[in-house]
Amino acid sequence: MEIAKVTSRLLSPSGSIPWRRKLGNFRSYPRRSAVRMRRSAGRVRVSWNLERMDSLVANASSGVETAVVERPELAAFEVLPGSPAPLGATACDGGVNFAIYSGNASAAALCLFTLDDLKANRVTEVIPLDPLVNRTGNIWHVFLQGALQDMLYGYKFDGKFAPEEGHYFDYSQIVLDPYAKAVISRGEYGILGPGGNCWPQMAGMIPVCDSKFDWEGDLPLRYPQRDLVIYEMHIRGFTNHDSSKADFPGTYIAATKKLDHLKELGVNCVELMPCQEFNELEYFSYNSVSGENKLNFWGYSTINYFSPMIRYSSAGITNYGRDAINEFKTFVREAHKRGIEVILDVVFNHTAEGNENGPILSFRGVDNSTYYMLAPKGEFYNYSGCGNTFNCNHPMVRRFIIDCLRYWVTEMHVDGFRFDLASIMTRGCSLWDPINVYGNPIEGDTITTGSPLSSPPLIDMISNDPILSGVKLIAEAWDAGGLYQVGKFPHWSIWSEWNGQYRDIVRQFIKGTDGFAGAFAQCLCGSPNLYQGGGRNPWHSINFVCAHDGFTLADLVTYNNKYNLSNGEDNRDGENHNLSWNCGEEGEFASISVRRLRKRQMRNFFVCLMVSQGVPMIYMGDEYGHTKGGNNNTYCHDNYMNYFRWDKKEEESSDFYRFCRLMTKLRRECESIGLDDFPTAERLQWHGHQPGIPDWSETSRFVAFSMTDLTKREIYVAFNASHIPVTVALPDRPGYRWEPLVDTSKATPYDFLSEADITERDRAVAVEQYAHFLNSNLYPMLSYSSIILLLQPYSA
Numbered sequence: 001m002e003i004a005k006v007t008s009r010l011l012s013p014s015g016s017i018p019w020r021r022k023l024g025n026f027r028s029y030p031r032r033s034a035v036r037m038r039r040s041a042g043r044v045r046v047s048w049n050l051e052r053m054d055s056l057v058a059n060a061s062s063g064v065e066t067a068v069v070e071r072p073e074l075a076a077f078e079v080l081p082g083s084p085a086p087l088g089a090t091a092c093d094g095g096v097n098f099a100i101y102s103g104n105a106s107a108a109a110l111c112l113f114t115l116d117d118l119k120a121n122r123v124t125e126v127i128p129l130d131p132l133v134n135r136t137g138n139i140w141h142v143f144l145q146g147a148l149q150d151m152l153y154g155y156k157f158d159g160k161f162a163p164e165e166g167h168y169f170d171y172s173q174i175v176l177d178p179y180a181k182a183v184i185s186r187g188e189y190g191i192l193g194p195g196g197n198c199w200p201q202m203a204g205m206i207p208v209c210d211s212k213f214d215w216e217g218d219l220p221l222r223y224p225q226r227d228l229v230i231y232e233m234h235i236r237g238f239t240n241h242d243s244s245k246a247d248f249p250g251t252y253i254a255a256t257k258k259l260d261h262l263k264e265l266g267v268n269c270v271e272l273m274p275c276q277e278f279n280e281l282e283y284f285s286y287n288s289v290s291g292e293n294k295l296n297f298w299g300y301s302t303i304n305y306f307s308p309m310i311r312y313s314s315a316g317i318t319n320y321g322r323d324a325i326n327e328f329k330t331f332v333r334e335a336h337k338r339g340i341e342v343i344l345d346v347v348f349n350h351t352a353e354g355n356e357n358g359p360i361l362s363f364r365g366v367d368n369s370t371y372y373m374l375a376p377k378g379e380f381y382n383y384s385g386c387g388n389t390f391n392c393n394h395p396m397v398r399r400f401i402i403d404c405l406r407y408w409v410t411e412m413h414v415d416g417f418r419f420d421l422a423s424i425m426t427r428g429c430s431l432w433d434p435i436n437v438y439g440n441p442i443e444g445d446t447i448t449t450g451s452p453l454s455s456p457p458l459i460d461m462i463s464n465d466p467i468l469s470g471v472k473l474i475a476e477a478w479d480a481g482g483l484y485q486v487g488k489f490p491h492w493s494i495w496s497e498w499n500g501q502y503r504d505i506v507r508q509f510i511k512g513t514d515g516f517a518g519a520f521a522q523c524l525c526g527s528p529n530l531y532q533g534g535g536r537n538p539w540h541s542i543n544f545v546c547a548h549d550g551f552t553l554a555d556l557v558t559y560n561n562k563y564n565l566s567n568g569e570d571n572r573d574g575e576n577h578n579l580s581w582n583c584g585e586e587g588e589f590a591s592i593s594v595r596r597l598r599k600r601q602m603r604n605f606f607v608c609l610m611v612s613q614g615v616p617m618i619y620m621g622d623e624y625g626h627t628k629g630g631n632n633n634t635y636c637h638d639n640y641m642n643y644f645r646w647d648k649k650e651e652e653s654s655d656f657y658r659f660c661r662l663m664t665k666l667r668r669e670c671e672s673i674g675l676d677d678f679p680t681a682e683r684l685q686w687h688g689h690q691p692g693i694p695d696w697s698e699t700s701r702f703v704a705f706s707m708t709d710l711t712k713r714e715i716y717v718a719f720n721a722s723h724i725p726v727t728v729a730l731p732d733r734p735g736y737r738w739e740p741l742v743d744t745s746k747a748t749p750y751d752f753l754s755e756a757d758i759t760e761r762d763r764a765v766a767v768e769q770y771a772h773f774l775n776s777n778l779y780p781m782l783s784y785s786s787i788i789l790l791l792q793p794y795s796a
Contacts, residue, residue, distance in 0.1 A: 076146055077095065077146025077147070077148065078095075078146060079127060079143075079144060080143040080144075081141070081142065082097050082134060082143035083097050083143065084136040084139035085139075086099065087139070088100075088181070089153060089177065089179070089181075089204065089206055090207065091206075091207040091209045092143075095144050096144050096207070097142075097143045098110055098141060098142050098143070098144070098177075099139055099140070099141040100139070100155060100177055100179070101138055101139055101366070102138065102157055102366050102367045103138035103370060104159055104160070104167060105140070105366075105367065106158050106160075107129075107131070107157070107159070108128075108129045108134075108156065109128045109156040110129060111123050111125070112124050112126075112127070112148075114151060115184070115317070118184065119194065121194065124151070126156070127144075129142055149206065151206050152184050152204060152205060152206060152320065153180075153204050153206055154175060154202070154204060155175055157170075157171070157365055157366060157367075162378075163378050164378045165369075165378055166368055166372075166374045166378040167378075168360060168365060168368045169365065170365060173360045174203075175361060175362050175364075176203070176303070176304055176362035177362070178306075178362055178371075179306055179403070180304055180307060181204070181205055181207060181407075182204065182277075182308070182321030182322065183202050183277040183303060183304045183321070184202065184203050184204070185202040185203075185310075186281075186317075187316035187317040188311060188316060189236070189250065189280060189311040189312070190281070190295060190311075190638060198279070198282070198284045199359060204304075205320045205321040211322055215329070216333060218336050218413055219336075220413070221268075221340075222415075222470075223268060225472060225496065225615060226676055227268070227674055228269045228341070228472075228615045229267050229268055229269065229664055229668075230267070230269045230271050230343070230616065230617040230618070231262055231265070231270050231617070231620065232273065232548060232619050232620060233255075233270050233271065233272055233273065233620045234272075234273045234298070234620060235250070235251070235272060235309070235312050236250040236251075236638075237250075237297075237642040237643050238620065238644050239254035239255055241640065241643035241644060241646065243645060243647035243648075244646050251312055251314045251327065252312055252313055252324075252327040253330070255331060256331045259335055259340060260338065261649075262338070264661060265623055265657075265661055265664060266661060266665050266667075266668065267340060268340055269343060269415070269472075270341070271345060271418055272342065272343065272344055273345050273548060274299035274309075274344075274420075275299070275309050275328070275344060276303075276306075277307040277309055277310065278302055278303055278352060279296065279301070279303060280295045280296050280297065281295065282296040283296050287566070287568040289566050289567075290637070290639075292637075294567075295636060297635060297636060297637055298548060300386075301350075301386065302346075302351055303351070305348070305401075305404045306404055306407055307321070308328040308412075310324045313327040313328070314327065328412060333413070341415035342413075343415055343416040344414050344416075345418045345420060346405075346420065347420045348392060348401055348420075348424075348425060349384045349386075349390055349420060349422075349424040349425070349479065350384035350386045350388050350390055350424075351363055351371075351390060354386065354387035355380045355382070355387035356380060369430075371390065372390065372430075373390070373391045373429065374430045381450055383479050383480060383483070384421055384424060384479065384480055385480030386480075389424055389427075389450075390424065392424060392425045392429065392456075392458050393429040393453070393457050393458050394430070397458075401462075402462065402465060402468070405417060405468050409467055409468065415471055417472070418474040418475075419473070419474065420476055422475035422476050422479075422489065423475075423477055423481075423484070423485050424479045425456060425459060426452055426453055426483070427449075427450045427451065427453065427456075428448065428449055428450060429449070430450075452483055453490075459490045459495070460492070463491075469494055473496070474497065474542055475497050476498045477489040477498065477500075478500070485497075486498075486499060486500050486530065487530030488534070491534065491536060491540070495540070496539065496615065497541065498544065498617075499541040499542055499543055499614070501523075501527065501530065502523045502543045502544070503544055503545055504579055505523050506545055507556070507580070510601060510604050510605055510719070511580075511601070512581075512701055512722060514698055514699050515698050515699075517695065517700040517703050520703050520719075521694075521696075521705075523543070523612055524705065525678055525684075526538025526541050526612065526614040526678055527541045528678045537677055538614045538677070539614060539676070541613075541614035542617055543612050544609070544616070544619070545605045546619045547619050548620075549632075549633070550632050551578055551580055551632050553602055553606075554602065554625040554626060554627045555580070555627055555630055556580045556581075556605070557583055557602055558588060558598060559578075559580055559586060559587065559630040560580060560586060561630070562575070562576065562578065562631065564631050566631060566641075567637075568636075573633050574632045574633030575632055581601075583597040583598045583601060587630070588627065597784060600785055602625065604719065604721075604784065606659065607742060613673065613674070616667070621645070623657050623660040623661075624648050624654045624656060624657045625648070625654065626648070628641045628642075655747075658748060658752070658757070659748065662752045663742075666741075666742075666788070669711060670709050670712055670715060671709050671710040671711045671712075672707040672708065672709035672710070673707075683708040684707055685706050685731070686705050687704040687705060687716075687731065688700075688704065689702060689728055690729050691729055691730060701720070701721040701722040702718070702719065702721070702722065702726065703718070703719050703721075704717065704719070704728065705717055705718075713792075715789070715790055716731065716738055716787075716788070716791075717789075718779075720782070722784075724783055726780075727773075727779070728779050728781055729777060730774075730789070733791055735793065736793055736794055737774055737775065737791075737792060738774055738777070738779070738789040738791060739790055739791075740753060740774075741788045742787060742788035744785045745781070745782035745784075750766050753766055753767070
């Protein structure tokens with residue numbers, strides 16, 4: 001509790017102040033500080049009230065359990081009024097300015113920690129903030145002049161504790177600054193805090209002026225979105241398996257060392273699952289089914305939005321989190337060197353504080369009624385399905401989100417964001433009237449809390465922000481409250497969407513469900529039925545077959561049912577409507593013919609993904625056929641289910657990786673696949689079993705098209721999703737003939753006749769086997785197969 005400038009007459013010969021207090025009782029400080037402030041010349045100079053300190057020592061000494069705590073000598077600093085801007089802790093010449101918003105608090109105090117004191121669960125300094133000196137409007141602020149580079153900070157706020165009014169102020173709680181740039185608590189992933197505590201005290205890193213990072217001239221890649229091939233990746237899962245042979249498995253540094261794999265695969269954009277500070281021990285409990293402890297592995301439960309996940313770094317809390325920040329920056333810099341953009345998956349729909357029974361960590365203790373969407377009697381709206389809903393369209397929360405996104409772009413050099421449950425960001429905030437949302441009433445319309453807004457203020461601000469409007473913005477255009485906006489998300493021609501309809505339609509057509517031929521063709525064209533009418537382009541559709549949530553690609557063709565018992569929830573969790581097909585036998589142990597069919601289906605899905613207009617997204621591990629054993633909701637598993645298997649990728653039997661790599665390469669080479677606009681009849685022609693005669697009937701399971709291409713002349717693509725083989729008549733092109741490039745029914749390397757890794761002789765033999773068909777403009781297709789043919793000059 002020593003505050004500010006401690007004079008030498010108060011120091012013991014050892015340079016520390018011996019004092020007594022009851023062990024483990026640091027949260028029970030009296031409301032009145034042991035210091036008094038004297039104002040002079042606009043400065044607030046803090047000195048000890050010796051009588052008050054002696055009283056505290058005497059009171060503490062009367063307890064049963066007391067101890068002498070040797071306090072380290074702290075650098076002298078002076079307390080000045082400070083500035084209300086910018087928000088957060090800002091290093092300036094000679095000190096640090098602290099500013100935080102709380103409109104409903106009646107009192108506030110800045111808390112300082114040394115790292116040792118934080119680990120010991122005690123506060124080093126408490127600096128009360130005078131409302132007359134340290135408050136401007138609803139911003140509390142203070143400037144500490146002196147050296148603070150080895151300190152951490154948090155806040156105490158006082159006010160009403162009245163949940164029915166939406167207030168949770170509790171002066172006994174030390175809360176995080178929402179603007180903290182690094183959160184310090186436990187240093188190692190999955191390791192409990194002192195005394196087995198899953199939630200030890202957290203504090204923010206105090207920035208320093210000389211904290212610099214060598215970006216080595218890094219600049220944004222700024223790829224046109226139509227050219228992206230996105231890879232959804234989990235930082236820890238990417239390298240934590242033993243087969244990665246990484247020096248620091250599960251970290252930013254280890255992932256950096258493996259970026260060459262993504263370049264080889266043909267990926268030029270990585271979408272990182274949540275990397276903002278969360279607590280992986282949030283669900284910590286023993287799972288008797290799996291024999292392991294449950295963890296929050298995925299990370300969709302944010303504690304702080306400015307801080308990179310500290311325990312994803314090899315440095316941990318070393319150097320107060322600054323080294324962890326630099327490790328994340330190193331990952332981005334090295335990704336850019338390899339031509340790979342970095343997109344963050346961000347979770348602005350809810351936080352880790354949960355409902356009224358959740359912990360007070362940051363936002364709730366700072367100003368609950370501002371940061372969360374509340375009903376008139378203080379209840380938490382739960383459009384996220386996770387207990388609370390972030391009050392995104394509140395003016396202060398809008399500013400917070402904009403500031404956060406700008407920070408990640410300007411300071412961390414990320415290239416864009418994918419917004420989890422983004423439809424929540426289009427809902428009206430809990431100010432309950434349109435005047436507070438738009439500044440004026442809306443005639444004939446009443447906006448209530450949570451109502452979908454046609455022009456949401458937050459989306460408007462992001463879309464027109466001079467910094468953010470130039471990065472990739474991807475919406476998961478639905479939420480847990482039933483708001484589904486795929487094709488309808490407010491977009492300002494900037495936002496793209498995770499196309500959930502693409503996933504569902506492609507899954508059903510490829511497995512041979514009747515009635516989806518026409519819808520499948522729309523998917524191949526970039527879903528113009530969803531996006532063309534709203535003035536958007538094919539690249540506004542993020543196409544995916546699999547993602548972190550649901551079956552992997554291998555499991556999609558292996559299981560008809562989910563197998564989530566290892567989650568410890570009696571198989572009740574996870575999606576029941578998976579649109580999967582096990583190809584005739586359930587589970588991994590199946591006959592040779594079934595296993596062959598499964599490989600064919602995986603190739604079919606990947607062909608579809610790569611030849612569709614729009615932006616393809618690959619889920620980590622799908623490129624070699626990763627399995628989670630039929631578990632479609634592996635959020636709580638820090639184990640092999642979620643770990644990339646480098647040994648499987650390297651196995652000779654992993655021929656699927658070769659196929660995926662060659663397909664992404666073909667996509668880059670074909671000018672006609674990544675179009676700026678939806679294809680028209682000038683270059684696209686649909687076919688059925690006969691050229692130019694497509695079959696859009698309810699029972700059709702065959703879709704084919706040809707596209708003129710500036711680099712490949714023309715490509716022909718066909719999908720036979722029937723259980724019956726067919727012989728296809730090809731379009732007649734005088735002077736040319738069609739030659740096979742891809743046939744998913746064939747074994748490697750004949751599934752993709754690449755000039756790069758198949759001999760010219762073997763390729764010629766493979767083509768010659770079909771010469772009698774091709775010379776007659778025919779091609780035989782097996783059941784459940786797809787083909788890609790290229791137009792070549794005819795030679796007799």
